[in-house]
Amino acid sequence: MTPQGTAENRDIEFENIFLTVKSITAYKKIIRGVSGKFKSGELTAIMGPSGAGKTSLLNILTGYQKSGIQGIIKCSNERGKKRKKASSDYRNYSCYILQDDHLLDYFTVYEIMYYTTKLKIGGLSREENDFLIDDILSTLGLIKQKRTPCGSLSGGQKKRLSIALELIDDPPIMFLDEPTTGLDSNSSRQCIEMLKSLAQKGRTIICTIHQPSAPLYMTFDHVYIMAQGKCIYQGLPQNTISFLASAGYICPQYHNPADFLMEVANGEYGDSVDILSLAKESCLCKVENVLQYDQNSNETWKRDSCHPSSFYTNYSTISASEGNFIKEQKDKEKDMSIEPAIITREILLEDPECCIRKKPSEWTRFLVLFQKQLIYFYRDWTVARIKLILHFLVGIFLGVTFQNSGYNASKFITNLSFFMVSVVYLSYTALMPAALRFPSELKILRKEHFNRWYKLRTYYASFLAADFPLQILFTLAYTIGSYTISSQPLEIRRFLMVFLIHSMATLVSAGIGTMFGTIVNPVNGTFLGAILTAVNICFGGFLCLFPQMNNVMYYLSNLSYMRFCMESILQAIYGFNRGKLICPEEEEYCMFTNPNEVLHEIGMDECSYWTDFGWLIVNLLVFRLLGYCALKYKVK
Incomplete structure (x- = not known):
């Protein structure tokens, strides 16, 4: 009908x-x-x-x-x-x-009608879809605006x-x-x-x-x-x-x-x-x-x-x-x-039973929502293209800033600073956009979910499926330039291990941003995000080395995902039987040429890369689950 x-x-x-x-x-x-x-x-x-x-x-x-x-x-x-x-x-x-x-301003009238039809009615061919859309738009006097963006x-x-x-x-x-x-x-x-x-x-x-x-x-x-x-x-x-x-x-x-x-x-x-x-x-x-x-x-x-x-x-x-x-x-x-x-x-x-059209499966709705998310990311240049370019340029800038710190034994503190800056940069640039984006989308989500377009878990799964590859792509654009220019070990295994931890830092931070963006308004969300980032930096093991922490701070540091990021990255760089660092001729004496001594000095010699990676997985699941629970609470 x-x-x-x-x-x-x-x-x-x-x-x-x-x-x-x-x-x-x-x-x-x-x-x-x-x-x-x-x-x-x-x-x-x-x-x-x-x-x-x-x-x-x-x-x-x-x-x-x-x-x-x-x-x-x-x-x-x-x-x-x-x-x-x-x-x-x-x-x-x-x-x-x-x-x-x-x-959604980045979709045309036809596109938003088409995707909504796919979400609401199952089993329609493309011709039947178009006929239904034209019929409705003609009835409401919108047929001439069929190709007009919603924002116009x-x-x-x-x-x-x-x-x-x-x-x-x-x-x-x-x-x-x-x-x-x-x-x-x-x-x-x-x-x-x-x-x-x-x-x-x-x-x-x-x-x-x-x-x-x-x-x-x-x-x-x-x-x-x-x-x-x-x-x-x-x-x-x-x-x-x-x-x-x-x-x-x-x-x-x-x-x-x-x-x-x-x-x-x-x-x-x-x-x-x-x-x-x-x-x-x-x-x-x-x-x-x-x-x-x-x-x-x-x-x-x-x-x-x-x-x-x-x-x-x-x-x-x-x-x-x-x-x-x-x-x-x-x-x-x-x-x-x-x-x-x-x-x-x-x-x-x-008699509540009436002529209800055949509803599509949740898997079909997931695919439709996933496609919508990808189109939205592509058309919003602030979400994808400009962020990708900036990550690449910032990676080059930091690589030049910390040049030669990867192999120079006299610059091991500088190298620690480089990786701390990297983790903070990737975390902050993932957290803030998520905290700012979700409040604006929450109103659309509440309307569509209340009118039974899809289940909330279907939307959240499609969002994660589209967001994860994008965050990993941003991380790759940053890591390639920063890792190579800063003269880190040119070994594919070590590069992949660092890239993996950078990606985990990005995904965990994006989950925190989603949680804050759902619970509070954008102003409070960015404020809380900045405060949490500062707290994680304090417990990350760089501003205050683990051997210099008191017992209370040391045990509290286990709640900081940046600690696990720093431990695993430094294990990837200085662990796994790496050879001695180079002491430049202009330096009279280099105290730490042995990578194991570097790890011992900063209190990370007994850490395990894969154990820290496992804790990052736990952090990712916890914050994503909290984000979903917060979203479910807000929507209902």
Whole structure:
């Protein structure tokens, strides 16, 4: 089924939804017992002033918010078979489009659609893929931007592309958070009209919106107005003025009904929330609304299934029962004042099985994500090309700086400095980009993972598979120049051993950067990375040699991966039966011409290269695992 077709009808109904969050001093109620029904084939807008709880309600309906909730959510279609399911099943045929459009700027519209199709639907040929993509892009008016990079799209086009990506697997239920944010009036109108056309094909589309213009407000099929965590109106937008008038709030002529409703909800005409909640509960508008069109007068009029006079109930009648209603509501809220730790979320689904397309295997998704990662690395010149060139140039520069230190017996301290600088350089240049990159990608990852494009472990495995060879390539570019120019032993075995440890230092540091970049923001991530690098340098065995360390520092040095890097590199250079070092003729005396004496002087004569390499493997696995756990925590 393509987006041109008719989606399966699914209504959403919720009863007595409460949301309680824990503040610094106490528990705070965000949503206070709201109920409602959103029908398929309708475009529903959840509106309200800032802090009304509209986004919180949307997060509850989508499953994005999982804690502190109590209430019942029902999702039904025409088949009527009932059973209880977990919230994960409820989300299997819905999607959530967040307020911000997080797209990969280095991909074209077609490319991002193509790879998303491969992630969502299995078994399609290239021709079927292209047909589906063209169909969706034509429906959303993006066919002319098919070859345009995502970074060059306008705000409205990015919003439409975000919707197009979720239409690929044709979800019957769509949630959107503030789809018109950042758009001008014309783009906002086009966006809402597009959503309405999609809803008319049978989808249930719910979006939050802050304060639309009058024409935009009348475009919606159904509005759900919230204030102070309560619902104060739900029904047709055309009935808003009549509803407010029935509660004693007269909208001025030529005034935008949406603006007036927001003014009333904000308390500009007194404390109106309880009054409007009473009016809604009194069936002033909670009924079937029928639109009829009079062609002679060219006017639209509304009729409520309640008695017509109910729209103009005397305000004193409402006030008479207001006290009892408010008391009942407060008593009800008091009964619900329990800690979120024991609040449960019950989802009642009616026949959750629907026509779900064949999903690709996780191995197929891994290959698609791996290919995307490689393309991203290649096109972002700051990630790959410039870094490769700089590593090669820095390797040459340091090789020239420490020239002849590899064989000169009088420069063994200089040679130790060279390898320490090498380890620090490779570690720092791997750690910082990872700490800076992941926060920006976390938003894209959270959106795609929440909408079930792939499993988190599949993404993480594809990232590692693409990142490892790249980091090793950077290390090779550095090691070739620095090793040979600094006059280290020209033996292929020793070169490979040094290159292997350089690579391990790079990979371990990149894992630490990923962990910091996931847990904290970029500023704190770079700060923590710099601090950890400094601490590792102190315990690396160069600034303070192991024989000169006290017992506490020596044992703490076992926590420094730079210690294992330095020990193994110096074992590769001075160990394994290397011949005597050369003492230049201009030097009167060279104290350390025997490599074994060098290792003994710095306290590394009893170390084992492969033991240190094993500990580096342990460090790599630990930090990569911690990075995955941090990523999993952040995403969920």
